[in-house]
Amino acid sequence: MWSSIFETEYMKRPEAALEELRQFLTNWNEKLSEAEIAEIVSRQSNPFPVSHELHSQYQPFDPALWIMPQKQLPGSYLEFLKYSNGGEFQTGERYFQFFSTDQFREYNLAYELPEYMKFASSFAMDGCGNHYLFDMREDMTDNEYPILVAHSGYLDYEGSVHVANSFLDLCRGRTSMDDEMNKRWE
Numbered sequence: 001m002w003s004s005i006f007e008t009e010y011m012k013r014p015e016a017a018l019e020e021l022r023q024f025l026t027n028w029n030e031k032l033s034e035a036e037i038a039e040i041v042s043r044q045s046n047p048f049p050v051s052h053e054l055h056s057q058y059q060p061f062d063p064a065l066w067i068m069p070q071k072q073l074p075g076s077y078l079e080f081l082k083y084s085n086g087g088e089f090q091t092g093e094r095y096f097q098f099f100s101t102d103q104f105r106e107y108n109l110a111y112e113l114p115e116y117m118k119f120a121s122s123f124a125m126d127g128c129g130n131h132y133l134f135d136m137r138e139d140m141t142d143n144e145y146p147i148l149v150a151h152s153g154y155l156d157y158e159g160s161v162h163v164a165n166s167f168l169d170l171c172r173g174r175t176s177m178d179d180e181m182n183k184r185w186e
Contacts (some may be wrong), residue, residue: 001083002079002080002083002084002171003083005091005168005171005172006089006090006091006096006171007090007091007092008089008090008091009084009087009088009089010087010088010089010090011087011088012083012084012087012089013084013085013086013087013100014084014085015081015082015083015084015085016081016082016085016100016101020085020101021078021081021082021101023101024081024101024102024104025073025078027105028068028073028101028104028105028121029068029069029070029071029105029121030068031067031068032063032064032066032068032109036063036109037063037064040063040109040112041060041063044060044061046058061112061115063109063112063114063115066114066115067114067118068108068114068121069119069120069121069134069136071136071139071140071145072140073121073134074134074140074143074144074145074166074167075143076143076144076166076167076168077123077134077167080098080167080171081101084098085100085101086098086099086100086101086103087100089171091171091172091173091174092173092174092175093174093175093176093179094126094170094173094174094175094176094177095126095127095128095176095177096124096126096132096171097124097125097126097127098123098124099122099123099124104121104123107122108121108122111131111152111155112155113133113155116155116156117133117150117155117156117157117160119135119136119137120133120134120135120136120137120148120150120157120160121133121134121136125152126149126176126177126178128176128177128178129151129152129153130149130150130151130152130177130178130181131149131150131151131152131155132147132148132149132163132170132177133147133148133149133150133160134146134147134167135147135148135162141165142166144165144166144167144168145166146162146164146165147162147163147164147165147166147167147169147170148160148161148162148163149161149163149177149180149181151181161180161181161183163177163180
């Protein structure tokens with residue numbers, strides 16, 4: 001099925017093995033480890049010079065307070081991982097850089113998604129800095145979450161755009177995410 005959805009497969013990867021999927025489903029949303037928390041804390045620094053009036057007001061966030069979404073991932077997404085564990089694909093102007101099972105959690109933490117968009121999970125990017133996100137604020141409808149797009153520089157629900165009602169609808173879409181984001185200003 002998936003080979004007929006994407007017009008171009010730039011980098012189809014081997015399928016996620018059953019044990020790899022089991023491990024992924026067990027750990028993608030676990031509580032952050034002490035090592036993960038320490039790494040995230042080590043990246044934080046005051047963006048304001050000492051002479052700036054906001055320097056003394058800077059407060060780093062505490063990743064120990066982050067809660068990963070405690071929900072199931074959509075069945076269609078898991079079926080895709082059985083076809084290609086990550087990879088790069090395109091349909092029309094819509095480009096996908098899907099995360100592999102071992103990148104999914106790493107990228108969500110690297111982009112600090114639990115801090116900026118609690119209950120959203122990024123599963124791919126579009127090559128232009130836009131994230132494709134499962135909106136997990138509500139329960140699934142027909143085993144699917146709404147799909148949002150948000151730019152890496154503005155990871156916030158307010159700055160995001162709803163682009164599809166399901167993972168499969170997203171993959172079948174043909175417009176670029178920049179075009180979808182620009183519709184917000186029209």
